[in-house]
Amino acid sequence: MSTGSSVIVPGPTREPGSLKLVATLVVAGVLSGAGLVATYDATLPIVQANQARALREAVFLVVPGSTKLEPFAWQGDRLVAAAEPGTNASGAPPAEVFAARDDAGTLLGYAIPAEGAGFQDTIRLLVGYEPAGRRIVGVKVLESRETPGLGDKIAKDAQFAANFEALAIDPEVVLVKRGEKTAPNQVDAITGATISSRAVVKVLDAVARTWASRLESAS
Amino acid sequence: MKARELSVREELLKGLWRENPVLVQVLGMCPSLAVTNTAPNALAMGVATFFVLVGSSFLVSSLRKVIPKPVRISTYIVIIATFVTIADLVLQAFVPGIHKELGAFISLIVVNCVILGRQEAFASRHGIRLAVADAVGMGAGFTFALFLLGATREILGNGTLFGVSLFGPNFEPWVVMILPPGGFLMLGAILLVFGAWKARAAARAKAAAVEPLRKAAA
Numbered sequence: 001m002s003t004g005s006s007v008i009v010p011g012p013t014r015e016p017g018s019l020k021l022v023a024t025l026v027v028a029g030v031l032s033g034a035g036l037v038a039t040y041d042a043t044l045p046i047v048q049a050n051q052a053r054a055l056r057e058a059v060f061l062v063v064p065g066s067t068k069l070e071p072f073a074w075q076g077d078r079l080v081a082a083a084e085p086g087t088n089a090s091g092a093p094p095a096e097v098f099a100a101r102d103d104a105g106t107l108l109g110y111a112i113p114a115e116g117a118g119f120q121d122t123i124r125l126l127v128g129y130e131p132a133g134r135r136i137v138g139v140k141v142l143e144s145r146e147t148p149g150l151g152d153k154i155a156k157d158a159q160f161a162a163n164f165e166a167l168a169i170d171p172e173v174v175l176v177k178r179g180e181k182t183a184p185n186q187v188d189a190i191t192g193a194t195i196s197s198r199a200v201v202k203v204l205d206a207v208a209r210t211w212a213s214r215l216e217s218a219s
Numbered sequence: 220m221k222a223r224e225l226s227v228r229e230e231l232l233k234g235l236w237r238e239n240p241v242l243v244q245v246l247g248m249c250p251s252l253a254v255t256n257t258a259p260n261a262l263a264m265g266v267a268t269f270f271v272l273v274g275s276s277f278l279v280s281s282l283r284k285v286i287p288k289p290v291r292i293s294t295y296i297v298i299i300a301t302f303v304t305i306a307d308l309v310l311q312a313f314v315p316g317i318h319k320e321l322g323a324f325i326s327l328i329v330v331n332c333v334i335l336g337r338q339e340a341f342a343s344r345h346g347i348r349l350a351v352a353d354a355v356g357m358g359a360g361f362t363f364a365l366f367l368l369g370a371t372r373e374i375l376g377n378g379t380l381f382g383v384s385l386f387g388p389n390f391e392p393w394v395v396m397i398l399p400p401g402g403f404l405m406l407g408a409i410l411l412v413f414g415a416w417k418a419r420a421a422a423r424a425k426a427a428a429v430e431p432l433r434k435a436a437a
Contacts, residue, residue, distance in 0.1 A: 015289075016287040016288075016289065020287055021287055021289055021290045024285075024286060024290055025290055025293055025294065025297070028294050028297045028298070029297060032298070032300070032301040035301055035305065036301060036304050036305070039304070039305045039308050039309070043308040043309060043311065043312035046312040046313070047308075047311050047312050047315075050312070050315045051315075054315070143319075147398070148256065148376075148394065148397045148398060149394035150394070
């Protein structure tokens with residue numbers, strides 16, 4: 001038998017005691033935990049900064065012209081200041097809506113995160129709403145798992161996105177077949193993605209019903 | 220009985236080709252099918268798996284005399300899971316877009332049988348140098364196979380490679396290729412080509428071996 005190579009040659013085996021087994025796993029767990037805590041601490045600020053930046057970019061996109069955002073939450077019957085995205089300030093409630101302002105500080109509109117059931121999974125949207133005109137001025141799909149090539153057009157189709165440049169919310173947001181949009185409250189559906197289009201419209205209408213009156217009383 | 224000497228070069232190369240984890244061993248099918256709908260996703264999954272595999276093999280091999288046999292699998296899982304979580308956090312911090320696309324499949328690297336398989340079959344029985352060579356080879360082979368799948372599926376199913384349009388606006392994408400069934404179709408096609416290639420090489424090798432005998436007989 002050669003022991004010169006790196007192959008372990010099994011010697012006479014003795015069963016290790018259970019104390020040793022437990023100790024091995026405890027040591028492995030503790031070391032692993034320490035490594036994970038270090039990595040988590042190192043990456044957390046970067047992750048939060050990324051999320052905050054992604055949110056800012058989305059807000060500025062759905063409320064055209066805006067360059068500043070201010071987080072608010074709805075409590076009881078009024079808007080209260082909420083935690084800045086990307087921070088975990090204790091005490092402040094989590095943000096439910098973002099006021100979007102331009103450089104001069106003029107309120108242009110609100111960006112409202114919302115979600116609803118899509119064809120396969122929850123669709124998460126950020127909706128830009130302009131209380132003055134009672135209309136939706138932009139929509140961004142934050143997250144969706146719609147069918148690639150069909151339903152995922154809700155995030156990619158430029159023609160579909162054009163529906164939301166000025167979409168009236170009164171009397172309600174409705175879906176029509178592509179090319180049949182005649183009124184400002186109608187959305188042209190995506191051919192082959194009716195269910196996904198309908199899901200988006202449902203979310204938009206729900207946002208309008210919930211927030212239009214709230215934001216009107218707030219401003 | 221003398222143990223067969225293993226060379227680092229040999230261990231490095233076998234994973235890439237002769238014992239490729241996806242194309243020959245047909246292991247790790249879950250990530251191979253689920254996240255290879257585009258080339259960048261496939262590449263990111265491959266690189267993350269590579270990192271976990273090399274890190275785990277290094278640790279398992281260096282600790283192989285310390286870890287008691289009855290708890291070795293549990294210990295390997297702790298080591299693998301630690302590397303997977305590190306990979307998950309790092310991807311989330313530096314490539315958030317790809318992290319979102321891969322979703323739960325990054326955490327699922329823990330149960331990728333290629334990784335645990337290499338620990339049990341190789342790293343726990345060999346020295347650090349060989350174990351790392353084996354892991355680098357297997358990891359690179361896995362990445363190569365995933366990239367092959369991802370690139371072909373993206374080209375056929377979306378008409379793009381790394382998001383760059385290849386065929387112009389008149390290309391009608393073969394959408395099924397980026398859907399889950401496309402993963403099976405493309406994997407089948409690639410295994411077919413690979414198998415045919417190997418069969419031909421084997422036949423040729425056999426013919427070459429038989430030829431001198433026949434000549435001698437004649």
